Amino acid sequence: MKTYVKISLFVVIFIALSAILAALYLFNLKHKDLAKAKPDFVISATLLQKAFEDNEKTASGKYINKIIEVSGKIASIKAVENNIVNISLVTGSDLSSVICTFPSITDLSKFKDGDEIILRGECSGYLMDVLLNNCAVIKDKKK
Amino acid sequence: MKRLAFISILSFLFFAGNAQKYMTKNGFIGFFSHTSMEDIKAENNQVAGVLDISTGEMVFQTLIKSFHFDRALMEEHFNENYMESDKFPKASFKGKITNLSSVNFSKNGTYEVTVDGDLTIHDATNKISTKGSIEVVTGGINANSKFNIVPEDYKISIPGVVRDKIDKSLGVIVTMKYTPLEKK
Helix, strand or coil, X not given: CHHHHHHHHHHHHHHHHHHHHHHXXXXXXXCCCCCCCCCCEEEEHHHHHHHHHHCHHHHHHHHCCXXXXXXXXXEEEEECHHHCEEEEECCCCCCCCEEEECXXXXXXXXXXXXXXXXXXXXXXXXXXXEEEEEEEEEEEECC | CHHHHHHHHHHHHHHCCXXXXXXXXXXXXXEEEECCCCEEEEEEEEEEEEEXXXXXXXXXXXXXXXXXXXXXXXXXXXXXXXXXXXXXXXXEEEEEXXXXXXXXXXXXXXXXXXXXXXXXXXXXXXXXXXXXXXXXXXXXXXXXXXXXXXXXXXXXXXXXXXXXXXXXXXEEEEEEEEEECCCC
C-alpha cells in the first residue's frame, strides 16, 4: 500500500511538472525559422499576385497562414521601423506587388533592386498587395 | 464592408486626380500594453495609407495578420481568440486633418495636427480624434500619431483570467512615410 501511494504521488508530481514545463515552453515559443521549415507552396511572385487578383477568396483560403516559397525580382527594398526591412517583388501588375517583411535580425544589405531572390514567408493575405511575414532568404540568384 | 473599404481606397487613388496624393504601402502601426504583470507589444510594417494634402483626407488600411508579436502563441491567440482575423481580416481608418491650414506642405518642417475620423477594427467602427504631427521632408511627408484605444469599444472580448495582463487602454503608435503618388 505504501509503495502504491509513493508511486501515485510520484506520477502526479511528474505529470504536474511536465504540464508546467510544457506550458512554459508553449508560452515562450518563438516564431518558426522559415529557412528551415518546409514550404506548403512554391510559386513565382507573378503567379501568387495573380492568384489573389483573380480570385481573392479562393486564394485567401488556399494561401493564408501557409508557408510560401516565392521567387521573383526585387522591385524595392525599404527600411521600415525598428530595423525591419520590407522587400517588394515585381509582379505582372504595376499597382500590386508581393511585400515581404523580414525579422529585424535578417541582413539584407547584399541585395539591391533588380536582383533575383527566392524567399519563404507566411502569407497574411491580400490588401493592395500580397503580404508575407516572418520571411527568410532561401537563395539569391546573381545575374 | 471590407470590400467597400478597399474600393474606397482604390477609388480614392484613381478618381480624384493624382498630383496632391501621397501614399505608402510600408507604413507602421504598433500597439503596446503595459501592466504590472506583463508588457506586450505588436508591430506591423505592412500598412497601406493615402494622404491627400489638398483636402487633408487620410485613409489607412492593414491586415490584422500583419501584426507581429515576439511570442508565436500570443500572435495565435490574438488572431484566433480576440481579433477573429479569419472573419475580420482588415482594420481601417478614414479621417481628415481638421487644421489643415496650419500645415505648409511647401516648407520642410514639423506641424502639429488634429485628425478626426472613423476607426474600424473587428468590424466595429468608432469615431476617434487624435493629435499627431505632419513632417514635411524633401521628397515626402511623414505622419506620426499616438493614441489609446479600449479593446471592448471594438467588441473584442478578453476573458477574465487574462484581462489583468492586458492594459485596459492600449497605446497605439502610427508612423507613415509617404511618397508622392506618381501617375503611371
